[in-house]
Amino acid sequence: MKMMDRTVSVEIDRERCIGCGACIAVCPSETLSLKDGKAVVSGSQSLSCGHCEAVCPQAAVSVRALQNDSLDFQTFDPRSNWLAPGAADVAGLVQLMRSRRSCRNYRDRPVPRDALQDLVRIGLTAPSGSNCQPWAFTLLPSRQAVVRLGDMIAAFFQRLNRTTDRSLLRQALKLIGRRELDFYYRNYRDAAVEALKAWEQTGRDVLFHGAPAAILVGVRPGAACPGEDALLATQNILLGAHAMGLGTCLIGFAVSAMKNDPEIRKQLGIPPGESVQAVIALGYPGREEVYQGLPGRKPLVSRVWEPPPEKSPNEGRTGG
Ligand SMILES: Cc1cc2nc3c(=O)[nH]c(=O)nc-3n(C[C@H](O)[C@H](O)[C@H](O)COP(=O)(O)O)c2cc1C
Ligand code: SF4
Known part of the structure; x- marks a missing residue:
């Protein structure tokens, strides 16, 4: 397998697709677009990140490159539902x-x-x-x-x-x-x-x-x-x-x-x-290796940068 493999392996089930455009909005490499109210593969490259597959509300997208057993865990039962930002227990994580x-x-x-x-x-x-x-x-x-x-x-x-x-x-x-x-x-x-x-x-x-x-x-x-x-x-x-x-x-x-x-x-x-x-x-x-507590850290080095007052032509534009 080539390291920078950009082969497109996305497949869309046209029957299932309702043309909501969600897969297009999250695609980082313009692999997909809407045509006649349905998602189609129109780009020649893909990162194979799987965002499109994971976002589709109709289960209409599959990425062949990701269909394998790489994440078949053996020692615990993984949860495969996505956690939205803010849904995890930050205190537990820290x-x-x-x-x-x-x-x-x-x-x-x-x-x-x-x-x-x-x-x-x-x-x-x-x-x-x-x-x-x-x-x-x-x-x-x-x-x-x-x-x-x-x-x-x-x-x-x-x-x-x-x-x-x-x-x-x-x-x-x-x-x-x-x-x-x-x-x-x-x-x-x-x-x-x-x-x-x-x-x-x-x-x-x-x-x-x-x-x-x-x-x-x-x-x-x-x-x-x-x-x-x-x-x-x-x-x-x-x-x-x-x-x-x-x-x-x-x-x-x-x-x-x-x-x-x-x-x-x-x-x-x-x-x-x-x-x-x-x-x-x-x-x-x-x-x-049994500890009674959690020690602190050395002094935090952190700074905040704010831009000078001149306005950039890009201010006010949206990210999309
Ligand atoms: C890049 C790196 C290399 C390290 N190499 C060693 C090592 O060769 N031997 C060792 O006993 N600890 C090594 N450590 C562990 C550090 O000493 C340890 O992370 C640090 O003292 C903080 O302790 P903590 O990991 O328990 O928080 C290494 C840590 C890092 C990040
Ligand atoms: S997210 Fe799914 S339903 Fe929406 S356009 Fe893409 S393939 Fe179609």
Whole structure:
């Protein structure tokens, strides 16, 4: 499947259509228009977003590209009625968001594969640039798989430390604008050395915190906004996991290693060109991970901008 696939796969049932125009009003790419009092496909491109299908009061529209089992959840009964703006419980939503905490203590209990599959389905519900839906998820369903990835990441950081310990090389790269090595050396190198020592000498896992499973959130080549798409799906997964009783922790060190070392991606069966944007350690939270409350946040930075008084020619026009 091409990433920017704009093929039109909308079908209109003319018998059912009453010509209300609702599907046309919500279409982002002028795929549909009204002809002789009925909706017709008149554009040559479609985002396949499904707005037309979801808005039609007559069930007269179907989008073939969306007829599949991508959202067949296995571990819970999904509700498929649409919630209008304002209909959801905002207090409950914010409580869920605040209750999700990075989990660094896991029980020695495997995560069922169905739960992992449902989590990546939850990831799929995120928005994506040009509706590319470019995600590719790699599931590590066992502790053994997580440890094997940990070994590869440890080897990557051993090599990186050997490179950054050469101060002349660091300075030279800084001079040509490659400051990452110097940044790493100043901020993370010592912690990485300690973590590697613990991993090798005692098996203590300060990278994945002993997690029995992991999800790698990847993006296939050609996406319009790969970083944003991946992180939106990731946040959905983190929240979904908390609701499902699972603890999660993002592992930035693993992302750095996987972005910079194509051999690790190859070993995990990730095709060339596909990037790894997030690594989520997950599992059932240990006894230590019980909180008594919800802490605050650092000071809010927020500003309001109002335009200067000159009038724009567009003021007063409607959005449609
Ligand atoms: C991009 C990113 C990378 C992170 N990498 C790590 C990591 O490598 N190891 C870790 O223990 N936590 C990692 N975290 C978790 C943060 O430390 C954590 O989100 C933060 O301290 C706030 O705590 P909370 O998630 O419990 O609210 C990462 C978080 C983000 C957003
Ligand atoms: S929303 Fe449904 S009924 Fe209304 S014009 Fe479109 S296809 Fe016809």
